[in-house]
Amino acid sequence: MTLDPSYLDYPMRRKGMDHDLYPWSNIFERGALNWPGGQKVLTWIVIDLEWFPITPNDKPFRAPGHMQTVYPDYRHYTSRDYGNRVGIYRLLDALEKIGAKASIAANSAIAERYPVLIRDIVSAGHEIIAHATDMNATIASGVPEDEERAIIASSLDGIEKVAGPRPTGWLSIARSQSFNTPSLLAEAGLTYMCDWVNDDLPYRMQTPEGPILNLPLNHELSDRQILNVQQQSMASYCEQMQDAFAWLKAEADHHGGRMLSLNITPYITGLPYRMAEFEGLLQWLSQQPGHGFATGAQIAAAADPQLD
Numbered sequence: 001m002t003l004d005p006s007y008l009d010y011p012m013r014r015k016g017m018d019h020d021l022y023p024w025s026n027i028f029e030r031g032a033l034n035w036p037g038g039q040k041v042l043t044w045i046v047i048d049l050e051w052f053p054i055t056p057n058d059k060p061f062r063a064p065g066h067m068q069t070v071y072p073d074y075r076h077y078t079s080r081d082y083g084n085r086v087g088i089y090r091l092l093d094a095l096e097k098i099g100a101k102a103s104i105a106a107n108s109a110i111a112e113r114y115p116v117l118i119r120d121i122v123s124a125g126h127e128i129i130a131h132a133t134d135m136n137a138t139i140a141s142g143v144p145e146d147e148e149r150a151i152i153a154s155s156l157d158g159i160e161k162v163a164g165p166r167p168t169g170w171l172s173i174a175r176s177q178s179f180n181t182p183s184l185l186a187e188a189g190l191t192y193m194c195d196w197v198n199d200d201l202p203y204r205m206q207t208p209e210g211p212i213l214n215l216p217l218n219h220e221l222s223d224r225q226i227l228n229v230q231q232q233s234m235a236s237y238c239e240q241m242q243d244a245f246a247w248l249k250a251e252a253d254h255h256g257g258r259m260l261s262l263n264i265t266p267y268i269t270g271l272p273y274r275m276a277e278f279e280g281l282l283q284w285l286s287q288q289p290g291h292g293f294a295t296g297a298q299i300a301a302a303a304d305p306q307l308d
Contacts, residue, residue, distance in 0.1 A: 051134045060139075088270065098293075107133060130152070170192070192296060204307045234269075234278065245260055
């Protein structure tokens with residue numbers, strides 16, 4: 001059976017990367033990045049703090065982790081809420097034990113519904129980055145530009161109202177964007193986004209509304225992918241993160257600073273039978289020569305002046 005010729009027709013199709021946001025480059029041929037204090041590898045922990053409405057919105061698509069059974073789906077609703085009531089505080093305690101700061105990617109609905117949680121995060125010195133309004137606010141091509149602009153503005157406004165500082169970073173639900181997203185994020189005054197996963201280092205995009213950095217948050221290293229989708233053990237996850245660090249450290253010894261991204265979900269890793277091994281991973285990382293923990297804002301500030 002042959003494909004209909006129209007299958008290969010889509011907007012922006014052309015030779016190359018289908019966009020003018022940045023030129024292609026080889027990570028091993030770029031100028032070396034130097035991290036503060038001479039550190040070789042910075043671990044960037046991003047914790048997804050999400051509120052799932054009990055009635056999912058399937059347009060443009062249903063967010064990963066959303067409700068799955070007939071309404072009212074209390075099984076999955078309360079499972080997700082476990083992360084906001086219990087799991088997140090276990091993760092914050094684990095970070096405090098080693099003095100590490102993280103980027104907390106929060107829906108603005110979290111700030112509206114649980115403002116004390118946002119204040120606890122900020123008072124502990126962590127960074128809040130915007131993660132849309134709630135888990136029905138997915139973005140993809142076909143979402144009207146004004147609607148997407150409103151999602152971004154509402155998310156930033158809702159977090160700033162409770163947290164104090166306005167977020168400078170953005171993580172889309174499921175890392176999904178439209179053709180307009182980078183430009184709209186730059187227009188909104190954001191410094192960096194985390195959606196494009198095609199690198200191990202930050203890089204700069206040039207949009208019609210100005211520049212924005214992309215800090216790649218690798219989905220293949222996320223707890224959701226390894227623990228939930230692949231159904232691997234917490235011990236296996238921790239071993240893989242140690243292997244990732246070792247490889248990046250070896251590259252950094254010859255090619256300049258590297259970045260290890262850990263994307264963590266409170267209702268997944270924050271379960272009691274996983275926390276001891278996760279705390280062990282953080283402790284192990286904290287003891288590695290040439291290693292440091294950093295927020296997205298800190299990495300962006302260090303990288304931006306060094307990027308071509």
